[in-house]
Amino acid sequence: MKKIFTSQDITLVNFYKSILEDNGIHAVVKNYYLTSGAGDIPANECIPELWIINDEKLDEARELLSAGQAAPWQCECGERIGGQFVQCWKCARLRDNTK
Numbered sequence: 001m002k003k004i005f006t007s008q009d010i011t012l013v014n015f016y017k018s019i020l021e022d023n024g025i026h027a028v029v030k031n032y033y034l035t036s037g038a039g040d041i042p043a044n045e046c047i048p049e050l051w052i053i054n055d056e057k058l059d060e061a062r063e064l065l066s067a068g069q070a071a072p073w074q075c076e077c078g079e080r081i082g083g084q085f086v087q088c089w090k091c092a093r094l095r096d097n098t099k
């Protein structure tokens with residue numbers, strides 16, 4: 001198991017998990033259930049973490065995530081969308097992953 005990503009934004013963590021799983025890399029989210037009722041646990045131990053099961057996939061997983069983070073794409077309507085989004089906020093068209 002290797003930790004590949006952490007963020008307080010559980011939506012983003014789950015999104016990255018889906019990117020990995022779409023590419024055949026099994027991933028799990030840790031600390032998911034601690035985020036709401038943190039109680040006495042220090043906040044920095046409650047940040048959701050994304051882990052991959054197979055260590056050998058680490059490089060591949062990092063590549064997938066950095067591509068997802070960094071590369072913006074252009075929608076058919078002409079709007080430029082950040083790489084972390086799968087849907088155009090202007091016209092609601094979904095990203096075409098074949099391009």
Ligand SMILES: [Zn+2]
Pocket residue numbers: 075076077078079088089090091092093
């Ligand atoms: Zn659009």
